[in-house]
Amino acid sequence: MSDKSPNLTEKTGVIVFSRIITTIIDLVIVIAIIRILSKTDFAIIGYLLMIHEVARNLATLGFPDSVFYFFERVSGSARKAFVLQTTFILLATAIVSASFILVITYLAPSLLPEWDSESISTVQQLLPLMALIVLLEIPTWPVTNILLALDRQKESAVFEMATSMMILAFLVGPLALGYPLIIAIYGMLAYAIIRFLGSLIWMKLVLPAGQLSDSGITVRQQINFAVPLGLSSLVNKINRYTDKFIVSVMLPASAYAEYTVGAQEVPVIRVIPFAVGSVLISRYVSYQLAGKREELVQLWYKGIQKVCLLVVPLTIVSIVIASDLIAFVAETEDTSYRNSVIPFMIFNLIVLLRVTNYGSILQAYGDTKGVFYLSLNLVAANIILSIPLTWMYGIIGTASGTFIANFYNWGVTLRRISRHMELPVSKVLPFPFYLKVIAIATLTALPVWYSRYHLIAEDNTLLGLIYSLIVYLLLFAVVGTVFRVITNKDWLQFKDWLMLKFLSS
Secondary structure, eight states: OGGGHHHHHHHHHHHHHHHHHHHHHHHHHHHHHHHHSOHHHHHHHHHHHHHHHHHHHHHHTTHHHHHHHHHTTOOTHHHHHHHHHHHHHHHHHHHHHHHHHHHHHHHHHHHOTTSOHHHHHHHHHHHHHHHHHHHHHGGGTTHHHHHHHTTOHHHHHHHHHHHHHHHIIIIIHHHHTTOOHHHHHHHHHHHHHHHHHHHHHHHHHHSOOOOGGGOSSOHHHHHHHHHHHHHHHHHHHHHHHHHHHHHHHHSOHHHHHHHHHHSOOOHHHHHHHHHHHHHHHHHHHHHHHHTOHHHHHHHHHHHHHHHHHHHHHHHHHHHHTHHHHHHHHHOOSSOOOGGGHHHHHHHHHHHTTOSSOHHHHHHHTTOHHHHHHHHHHHHHHHHHHHHHHHHHHTHHHHHHHHHHHHHHHHHHHHHHHHHHHTOOGGGTSOHHHHHHHHHHHHHHHHHHHHHHHHHSOTTOHHHHHHHHHHHHHHHHHHHHHHTTSSOHHHHHHHHHHHTTGGGTO
C-alpha cells in the first residue's frame, strides 16, 4: 500500500479541493439570490428549488452510490453495460419525478393557500420547466461517481466544479443582470441540456465498449443495494428538519428564527470526510473482496487520521469564533441573534464525530440496510430527546437533544462497523490519535478565547473574528507539531495541497 499512498493522497486532495470549491459556490448562489431578489421572488425560486431537490432525491435514491460497490465486481464491457443499466433505471425514475412535479403544478393553489394569485400563477408557469430540468439532470447524476470509480479523480472534480459554475452562471447571472425569474429558469434548463449532452459524450469517451446485455449485475441486485441507501438519504434529509419542526411547533417565531441561524454546521468542514470517503470507498471494496482485512483497516485508520487533522481544529475554531461569526453574518442594528450562539456551538460539536464517512465502510461490506437502519435510529432518537429538552430549555435544549441523539447513534454505528471489521468497538477508530488531536485542539482554544475578549472590544466582531482564526490556526500548527500529531510528511503534503500540485501532477 505504501507505494500507492502518495498517489492516493493526491487523488484525495483533488476531491477535497473540488468539494470545498463547490460548497463555496453553492453558498455564493444562495447569498446572491437572497440579495438580488425581493422576498416574493425569493420565495418563488426557493419553492421551485425545493421541489427540484425533493424530486431529484426521490428519483436518484442510492443508484449513483451503487456504482462504487458494483464497479469492483465487474470489468471490461460489463462496466459499460452496468452504466447503461443505471442510466435507464434513473431515466425511468426521472419520468416519475417529472410527473410528480407536474402534479404539484396542478395542486399549487391548494398547496399554497396563503400565497397571492400572481405568485401562484408564476409557480405554475415555471414548474413544468423544472420537470424538464429534472428529466434531463437525473440520468447524469452518477457521472461523478463513475469517474471516481474509474480512478479519474481529476475529471470527476472538473465535472463537479464545472456543473456548479454553470448553475451559478445560468441561474444567478440572468438575475444579476435584471432579467425576470423565467429567464433564470430557462438558464437552468440550458444548464441541464449542456450537462446531459456533455455527460453522454464524456461517458462514451471513458467507458469501454459494451452492450446492456453484458451486465453481470441484475436490476434486482442493484435495487436491493441502492434503495436502502436512497431511503437512508431521504431519512437523513428529514432528520435535518426534525428539530426545526419541533421548534416551530413548540416555540414562538422569534425562537424559530434564532434556532434556524444557530442550528448550522460549517459546510466547508462537513464536506471533508465525505469527499475523502468518496475516494477511498472503491479501495475499501477492493480490499474487502480480496480478503485483505489488515490493509483495509490500515487504510481506514489513515484516512481518519488525515481527516482529523483538518476537521477537529477547524471545528474547534468555529466554536471559538461562534459569537463573532453570528454577529458578523446575521446581526443588524435592529436584530440580535445572541441566542443563536450556544446552539451553533452545540451543533458544531456534532462535527467532531464526523471524522470519516461511516456509510462508506458499511457500503463496502454491502450493508446498505445498516445505513438505512442507522438513519432511522437517528431520527427516532432526535425526536424522543428534542421534544422534552425543548420544553425544558428552549432552543438550547433542542440543540442539546440533537447532539445527544447524534452521539448515541455514533456509538451504535461503531458497534455495527466493529462486527463487519471484526474489531472491538474501541479499535474501530484510531482513538488514541483522535483523542490526542481533540485534546490539543481544545487546549489551544483556551488562550485564544481568553485573549480575544481581553485584547479586543466585544463589539469589534470583524477584528475579533480575524484575530481568533489566525492566532488559533497558527498556535494549533505549532502545538500539533511539537506533540507530533502533525508530522513533517503532513506539512509537505499540506504545502503541495496549498500549491495545488495535485492539479498538475
